[in-house]
Amino acid sequence: MQDVNSCTSLPPDIDGAAGPRTNALTDILLATFDTNTLQQEYGVDAPVVPFTRDFPHADIHKLILSDLLHQVIKGTFKDHLVAWVGEYLEVVHGTVQANWIMDEIDQR
Numbered sequence: 001m002q003d004v005n006s007c008t009s010l011p012p013d014i015d016g017a018a019g020p021r022t023n024a025l026t027d028i029l030l031a032t033f034d035t036n037t038l039q040q041e042y043g044v045d046a047p048v049v050p051f052t053r054d055f056p057h058a059d060i061h062k063l064i065l066s067d068l069l070h071q072v073i074k075g076t077f078k079d080h081l082v083a084w085v086g087e088y089l090e091v092v093h094g095t096v097q098a099n100w101i102m103d104e105i106d107q108r
Helices: 023-032 035-042 065-093 095-107
Strands: none
Touching (some): 065 095
16 A cells, blocks of 8 residues: 655645655665755655665654654644644633533534
């Protein structure tokens, strides 16, 4: 099964045809392109080699991307946006009403 969070889609065509990122693909990119192209087009920092590179069951492409995506969503939505909405409701409706509204939102 392909991990959709770690694909080779480029930012201008995120829905385009793509495959999974792998250590083998990274090796091909390193052998084919210069350092600047690797960084700008593929997000590969050529001088950096993950310490897990040669671990047989620790492909960095499968280990880290899903967790990073989760942290970005959680940090943006839960920690920032929900806190901001709570503060906004308190300013507009007062503490008691804001708590009631937040409880209603949580139930849904």
